[in-house]
Amino acid sequence: xxxxxxxxxxxxxxxxxxxxxxxxxxxxxxxxxxxxxxxxxxxxxxxxxxxxxxxxxxxxxxxxxxxxxxxxxxxxxxxxxxxxxxxxxxxxxxxxxxxxxxxxxxxxxxxxxxxxxxxxxxxxxxxxxxxxxxxxxxxxxxxxxxxxxxxxxxxxxxxxxxxxxxxxxxxxxxxxxxxxxxxxxxxxxxxxxxxxxxxxxxxxxxxxxxxxxxxxxxxxxxxxxxxxxxxxxxxxxxxxxxxxxxxxxxxxxxxxxxxxxxxxxxxxxxxxxxxxxxxxxxxxxxxxxxxxxxxxxx
Numbered sequence: 001x002x003x004x005x006x007x008x009x010x011x012x013x014x015x016x017x018x019x020x021x022x023x024x025x026x027x028x029x030x031x032x033x034x035x036x037x038x039x040x041x042x043x044x045x046x047x048x049x050x051x052x053x054x055x056x057x058x059x060x061x062x063x064x065x066x067x068x069x070x071x072x073x074x075x076x077x078x079x080x081x082x083x084x085x086x087x088x089x090x091x092x093x094x095x096x097x098x099x100x101x102x103x104x105x106x107x108x109x110x111x112x113x114x115x116x117x118x119x120x121x122x123x124x125x126x127x128x129x130x131x132x133x134x135x136x137x138x139x140x141x142x143x144x145x146x147x148x149x150x151x152x153x154x155x156x157x158x159x160x161x162x163x164x165x166x167x168x169x170x171x172x173x174x175x176x177x178x179x180x181x182x183x184x185x186x187x188x189x190x191x192x193x194x195x196x197x198x199x200x201x202x203x204x205x206x207x208x209x210x211x212x213x214x215x216x217x218x219x220x221x222x223x224x225x226x227x228x229x230x231x232x233x234x235x236x237x238x239x240x241x242x243x244x245x246x247x248x249x250x251x252x253x254x255x256x257x258x259x260x261x262x263x264x265x266x267x268x269x270x271x272x273x274x275x276x277x278x279x280x281x282x283x284x285x286x287x288x289x290x291x292x293x294x295x296x297x298x
Contacts, residue, residue, distance in 0.1 A: 005045070009071055011038035012050060016060045016068045092285040093122035099136060100145035102129050103228055103245055104272045108161045108293065109145060116292045123285045131197050131226050136276065142286055143276040147269075154278055160293040161272035165246040166207070168266070169258040173238040180261045181241075184208045184217045191240035192219035193231045206243045208265040215265075219243075 014024035014035070021032040028035065043050050050064035060068055100109055105127060113125060128141070136144045145160070168187075170180075181187050184206065195204040203224065205216040221240050225231050228244055235242035235249075236257045242249075246266070252258040274293055282290075 005042070008038045008042040008045075010075065011035050012042055012064070013068060013072055013075060015039060015051060015058055016064060017072070019058050021058060091122055092120050092283070092288055094283055094285045095124045095126060096143070096283075096286055096289055097126045097128070097141045098143050098145065099128045099130050099139070099141045101131055103248055104145045104161070105129050107247060108272050112160075112289075112292045116289060120285065120288065123289075125289070143274055143290075145272055145274055147272060155275040156278050157273040157275045158290060158294060159271065160274050163268040164271045165268050166243055166266050167246045167249050167253075167260050168206070168241055168243050168262045169235055169249050169253065169260055170241040171236055171238045171257060172259055174235075174240065175259065180259075182262075184215050184262060184265055187217055187219050187241065190219075190221075192221040193234050193240045193242040194219060194221055194224040195228065195231060195243075196224055196226050204243075208262065209267050210265045 011024070011028070011030075014028055015021055018024040018027065021035050025032040025035045039051060046063075048063045049061050050067060052059050052061055052064075098109065109127065113127075117123070117125065136142070147164075168181075170190075174191075178190065181190060187206070192206075196202070197204055203218065205218050208215045208217065219241075223231075223234055223239055225234070228248060231242045232244055232249060232252070234240065235244075236252055241261065249258055249260075253260060274290060
């Protein structure tokens with residue numbers, strides 16, 4: 001009944017505004033007889049004539065004028081709101097919350113956001129930089145960026161970056177009176193800069209592999225940090241050997257501030273992935289950001 005009444009009110013509004021069944025029918029994509037039937041049914045239900053019909057014109061009665069003045073603005077507001085919502089389809093909007101580590105934020109996320117944000121000015125992105133593997137559902141994040149090997153099984157994981165390599169590095173000054181290690185076991189003779197990640201609950205074990213032989217080495221040293229930028233700077237300043245992403249130390253290695261060791265023990269591995277719950281209902285803004293990140297990582 002409600003749906004029928006709404007349809008009949010829309011028919012009445014169109015005829016009253018156009019002063020013609022023919023023009024109103026063309027506007028609504030209906031036949032004039034169907035429109036006439038709808039208006040007549042509305043008049044019968046309210047018990048009042050709403051339109052005065054002559055052979056030349058159609059005009060609202062006093063009751064019709066009153067009803068038109070009441071319903072027309074409301075239908076106009078509804079149509080305006082629907083148009084605004086439809087524009088959101090063409091102009092994505094909303095907030096996207098992402099958690100990531102500093103390295104992925106600098107090398108993967110920001111290059112994508114630098115192009116994405118100006119293109120979609122109604123989208124807001126909140127970035128939380130955290131060294132740990134965050135429970136994105138509990139912390140109400142839309143997605144996270146981490147290494148592919150560290151993700152939960154119930155997550156959708158989309159690769160957004162190339163394969164990576166780690167690099168063991170120290171300054172020329174540090175190695176001036178020390179022999180560089182030739183195997184991971186020889187790291188026990190060196191002052192190593194440890195990383196502590198909240199998710200692991202302890203110090204990060206340096207992972208090496210050569211000829212299908214994998215080694216996880218617990219190193220020791222005077223300095224423990226939870227952020228790779230400080231580990232890199234400490235290595236440059238001669239405080240010991242650091243174990244960091246290859247691209248993160250490429251510039252100081254090229255400039256001679258750092259030198260690599262154990263390079264043949266550092267094979268490539270799966271790089272960064274964007275992960276989010278498999279049950280997540282994607283907004284258009286989120287889907288577009290996923291596309292932007294995949295394009296950057298391609």
